[in-house]
Amino acid sequence: MPWSRSALAAALLVATPAAAQQLTADEAARVDTIVADALKSSGAPSASVAIVRDGKIVFAKAYGDQGPGMKATSPAAKYQIASISKQFTAAAILLLEDEGKLGLDDKVSKWVPDITGADRISVRQLLSHTAGIQDYWPQDYDFAAMQKPVTPQQILDRWAKKPLDFEPGSAWQYSNTGYVVAGLIIEKASGMKLLDYLQKKIFKPLGIDAMDQDYAVGKGFPQGNHRFALGPVRAARPAAHGWLWAAGELAMSASDLAKWDIARIDRKILSPEDWATQETAIKLTNGTDTHYGLGVSVGNRAGDRTVEHGGEAVGFLSDNFVMPEKRFAVVALVNADFGGAQDAITGGITDLLHPLPPPVPVISTDLYRDQLARKLFDQLRTGTLDRSQLTEDASYYFTAQATGDYYTSLFALGDPVSFTPRGKPRLRGGFVNRNYDIVYADGRKLIAITYAEPDFHGKFEQFLIQPRD
Template identity: 25%
Template sequence: MIKNITCIAFLISYTITAQTFNKTKIDSLFTLLEANNQGMGSISIYKEGKQVYKNSIGYLDLENTIKANEKTKYRIGSITKTFTATMIMQLVDEKKLSLETLLSDYFPEVSNANKITIEHMLRHRSGLFNLTEDENFMKWMLVPNTRKQMMDRIVKRKVDFQPDEKTTYSNTNYLLLSYIAEEIEGKTYAEILESRIIKPLGLKRTGYGKKINTKDNEALSYVRENSKWKLVENQTDMSVPIGAGSIVSTPTELNSFYTSLFSGKLVSKASLEKMMDTSTGMGIGLGGETFFDKQAYGHNGGIDGFQSLTLYVPEDKITISYMGNGVVMSPNNCIVNVLKSYYDKEYKLPKFDGPIELKTEALDLYLGIYTSESFPFQITITKKDTVLIADAKDGPTFPLVGYTKDGFKSDRAGALLNFHPTENKMILELNGNKATFIRK
């Protein structure tokens, strides 16, 4: 389950119009990605509630050469949180719960439960320890877990900080919210999801995840190692993440869900406005920031090798979802390339040349702390042996590979960094936007 989604705020800078849509250009991008083994997955774009583009590349089952298609299901990881937050806000609308309700009303044994509210958990401001950082997580995530087993792990942990002190992403928040919904409804999370989201929206390929079944057009996941795709054999048992990351879906049905949410079909106007309020760092089940006088909302997800991203831009009424079961080019970077083509901006198809190998002493030219007036993160450039590393303060850390003289990139982060050492300057290209950084 991936933590940081701040960079989604830099994805879109132009309004989509029917005149600028160029399906052939976008098709060319995905043909290139597939031919160069830069990804396997599916994408869908909605405009005003209608699908205007879809595509799938690669295989849902590589061993049996079964190609992915628009109905292929993927594990969506933390995008599940948007579903969970929506169902919690429905309970609030129905006055079965309030945002001020204390965690102690349901689980008083949890540390600080008498201070932590439902809203604190929804906004990741509870201070609760993130269970996915447990030292034994990689072992117990693979087997069925009872609520008691999960609660025992939560109860033994002290809080990391006091409620409402700061925003720090913790999957524990949404696990507990799942249990609270189950307590209120007297149903399992899967049953609540079915009755509150799936049936009302008529979703056919969305649901609570089980063991992956390729015969049901469900994708396995892969990682790229030594120029070959390698199957990710370990599968998280969905009793572990529940409302933090258990859902499977398709890009088309994710777009349908997000479009319905933002059009007011699932929660009240007041609740939707609260969900969209990101003033404390995150919304309720959503992330988003203002840029170029536009606002985008969404969530990303990562689980067992799957990576995904869904975005909604209210001003333009567009929704875009990308799900990957084999990721080299990140979902962020993929979507940026799609949107460059979609908006008919000045655009060249990406090149996938091999990395430039540099000696460790050659990297010293680029080391230092870089700041920018137009970018929210201070970036520290360090090195480890022959690898340059970018560390964004309060943001992601990612290794870089050289692709040209003084130029480095991270396909995972979707970032290009072009250095001008003699000027103590660095130009960051992230999600189709440029920012100039000065070295301190």
């Protein structure tokens, strides 16, 4: 449904007591600006944000219009987190492996034998999107079949019995279908319903209030929203039951998702070894790095390891970004499946609280060599020649007499007013020839004729100074 400026302005004041106070007043105000700008530019009606700093939730706040099902905008509202759920499905597999009930390298045929390639696909490949099973929902919209309820087996019958898109392990391709297979394996290995197992092993121990996203609709829940091109924001009709299941089955608040991030940071619930396994990028059979572990994307930000995943449900987008060693995380949930506000929010807050160092200027080879030539010229005219910049032949040329003559004849001229490249570099005899015009205030002109080894840090083979008309 459309949102109004007045609703947004009022909702900016909704926050959990005390949590936001652990940010400075300036930081909190800038977070408000980041979120407000993201909502305005994208048209998303609302956002719910949680920030973890030093391993603790220090900020939890909701913004905007969460829809007619909500009495007031609340940071406790449960948004559909969609594919962020995959890391919980993967965690369940890891826990079951610890219980001795399955192995990551078990073949799928042990549990779900009636799909294509079951005897060649491992459980690990399901979780890392390297199994080759065709994705049943590549679209960024809900297709016609999603208006009717579906079972996991029906999904597999339609998509997982097709020929594989590639040989297992040889390529990476996001596959919701692979996670449906993984969900069935969890239920068979544990003897429990998927959500019941997650509640017992993860959510209750962490105090997370999570639920099946199929039921997170209507009164008491945010309204999902669509937008067609730049048209008005419109309420989205939820998909029928069963379509996301183990590939994206959960709804929870931003703070509850942040509790899971804290468990990741503290290495709780899962063993440190299991966390490391989930966060280790899988490599293909040809050695290519997929930058994806088991249910999470893994990367690097200015030297800091990152663990991230986004989610897309009908009418909802989400992003969960963690820097474990920094003990930092940020969650952004929005009730719109367009616009990318969730990424703008997590990116903006990360840049605010962990600013990137200034970029190192990239200098071209020619500019670098020009700077080295000027430096060597100044050394010659001041009698401070650094022979480490010279080849053996050039060092032989600069005898005591030569360096003395360079010094006495050039020092008296003072600093030149310009030292500029003359023409373009050219190859000769395995060296790069670069020449320079040298001009003094009194009009005197010299030329430097240089040869140097061709690599970036190559030594000078020649550095001659001559008068120029």
